[in-house]
Amino acid sequence: MRADAEKNRSQILNVARDAIAEHGADASMRDIARRAGVGLATLLRHFPTREALFEALLCTRLDALTQQAAELETSASADNALLSWFRDLVAFTQGYRGVVAMMAAAHTNPDSALYASCEAVHSAGARLLLRAQGEGTARADMNGDDLFALITALGWAVDQPSFAPRADHLVQLITSAILTNRPGNDDEKAVP
Known part of the structure; x- marks a missing residue:
């Protein structure tokens, strides 16, 4: 070019x-x-097309999140790596309204321009989850598909005006359900 x-x-x-x-x-x-x-x-x-523009933007950001996961695998504790990556992926979904539906559709459609990037970010999250499970800091009864589904659901929820103000709290709830044996996970905290 x-x-x-x-x-x-x-x-x-x-x-x-x-x-x-x-x-x-x-x-x-x-x-x-x-x-x-x-x-x-x-x-x-x-x-x-508008879709081609969105796909280019999303692929760039998803590829960066995949790279971030690879770096976190070697530079942070397993639970902190998963938590940091999870929060960044949810923040990404918040930054692009409508991205969750595109990611969910592309995840199972090999013909989508987003498929490879979605598959790579999905695999990166699954690796981070497996590492945390191996260290006993994440639920053993979930897999990468479950993690991706939770991120997608949370991304959709915080994209709704009625839930957006509670985004941080919702992320905390979900991550405390995924990550076990972390300080504060057993504490019941009052929520306004």
């Missing part, structure tokens, strides 16, 4: 990331092109 084309593509992705964070899946392609300083035709040359 030519240098100017690569620069345009990067600029479009940066602007699209912000626009989608603000407006979700309904972000205007025209507005993204305008904010990126390119014509709509240039945007459409790089990303012929």
Whole structure:
């Protein structure tokens, strides 16, 4: 790809990331092109559909989360690695309204442009879970599919306006159910 084309593509992705964070899946392609300083035709040359633009954004972030999991596997305790990665993945789903449905659909569709990235992030989470289970800090009765389902469900819940203010509390509830033998997991805390 030519240098100017690569620069345009990067600029479009940066602007699209912000626009989608603000407006979700309904972000205007025209507005993204305008904010990126390119014509709509240039945007459409790089990303012929809204879905192609979303897929490029999501693949980039999912691949970063997969890389993060690999780094956490060697640099943090098993339970802290899983907790940190889980929180970051939920934060990612919060940052892109509508992403949960796309991830859930892509997870079982090998024809999806998101499939490889979703499969990689799913496998990375399963490895982190297995490591925590091996150290006795995570429930033994769950697997990577269960973890992915919980993240998806939590991502959907915190995407709803009525649950969004309680996102941190919901993450804490779910992670305390996954991770055992952690300080504070046995404490009953009053919740407003």
